[in-house]
Amino acid sequence: MGIRKLDWAVSYSSASGKRLRNEYDTESRARAFATRQTVRASELGLERPSVSRLKPRRWEAGYQDPEGKWKTRRFESKAEATEFAMGQTKSVRAGTYIDPxxxxxxxxxxxxxxxxxxxxxxxxxxxxxxxxxxxxxxxxxxxxxxxxxxxxxxxxxxxxxxxxxxxxxxxxxxxxxxxxxxxxxxxxxxxxxxxxxxxxxxxxxxxxxxxxxxx
Structure with missing residues (x-):
């Protein structure tokens, strides 16, 4: 189970030109991803990525499903993220897990x-x-x-x-x-x-x- 606060977002373009967004817990991770996407955007002639601070901040809850796959979901508060992760982890252990x-x-x-x-x-x-x-x-x-x-x-x-x-x-x-x-x-x-x-x-x-x- 894992909880992390998401403070930064990177907006970038897919190969088709559609704008996508990734969210990160640290500025350094966001900017590292943006740097890689900048090179890619230049090669493909796409719109350059942009980095922004998330307002309000968001929280990501993570847990492992019964097959061992890492699942995540995002919430507006730490309390909700923690509750979700604990509930999913408990259901996996109890054998009552249902995919959200x-x-x-x-x-x-x-x-x-x-x-x-x-x-x-x-x-x-x-x-x-x-x-x-x-x-x-x-x-x-x-x-x-x-x-x-x-x-x-x-x-x-x-x-x-x-x-x-x-x-x-x-x-x-x-x-x-x-x-x-x-x-x-x-x-x-x-x-x-x-x-x-x-x-x-x-x-x-x-x-x-x-x-x-x-x-």
């Missing part, structure tokens, strides 16, 4: 559609459909509180730290901070949706739950 690419292809909005369909057909327990009143409550919480923030997030980018931050700062319908009860119900529903993703084997673990299984 499976979660990268599904957004929270897409997960909600699968989850609410299940609630309407067989309910959360899988025994009987939820009542219309219960379904209406779930739909309200999603439309007013979960969807505005989370709908476009790929499941692979949902983290415990991110859910905690959203829960703490959640805005109500009027734009002010939502009540503690409302925040708790919305957070619980998001966690139930993520439990469904685990059941679908899209996620290896529910990122909204801590190590003790809480939310």
């Amino acid at each position: 690419k499976s979660a990268a292809g599904m957004t929270v909005a897409a997960l909600y559609e699968l989850w609410i369909d299940r609630i309407k057909s067989v309910g959360a327990s899988g025994r009987r459909a939820a009542t219309p009143k219960t379904i209406q409550g779930y739909e309200w919480l999603y439309a007013r509180l979960i969807k505005p923030y989370w709908q476009d997030y790929p499941l692979s980018t949902v983290t415990y730290a991110g859910v905690a931050r959203w829960t703490q700062n959640m805005k109500g319908v009027a734009g002010s901070t939502a009540s503690s009860d409302t925040r708790a119900r919305a957070s619980k529903q998001l966690s139930r949706m993520l439990d469904h993703a685990v059941g679908l084997k899209v996620l290896g673990v529910n990122p909204a739950k801590d190590s003790a299984g809480g939310t």
Whole structure:
């Protein structure tokens, strides 16, 4: 497992002329890569590379998958990067690892559609459909509180730290901070949706739950 802070970026051109970007933890590594790309750009008649400081800084989490391949993902905070790397390493050791690419292809909005369909057909327990009143409550919480923030997030980018931050700062319908009860119900529903993703084997673990299984 490895965590590193990314401070520098190099923008350069591929052989087709498409602009690409690499990110580095030190200026020296960034400039060394830029130097190599400058020679290449001159030979191919491409746009010269440029080096810039990342604002805000980003964090990269790294771990080995069950086949021993090194995998990385980038986050906006050290806490989220650390949480991700520890979670993936733990799942590899426990034999419950699922490639995050499976979660990268599904957004929270897409997960909600699968989850609410299940609630309407067989309910959360899988025994009987939820009542219309219960379904209406779930739909309200999603439309007013979960969807505005989370709908476009790929499941692979949902983290415990991110859910905690959203829960703490959640805005109500009027734009002010939502009540503690409302925040708790919305957070619980998001966690139930993520439990469904685990059941679908899209996620290896529910990122909204801590190590003790809480939310």
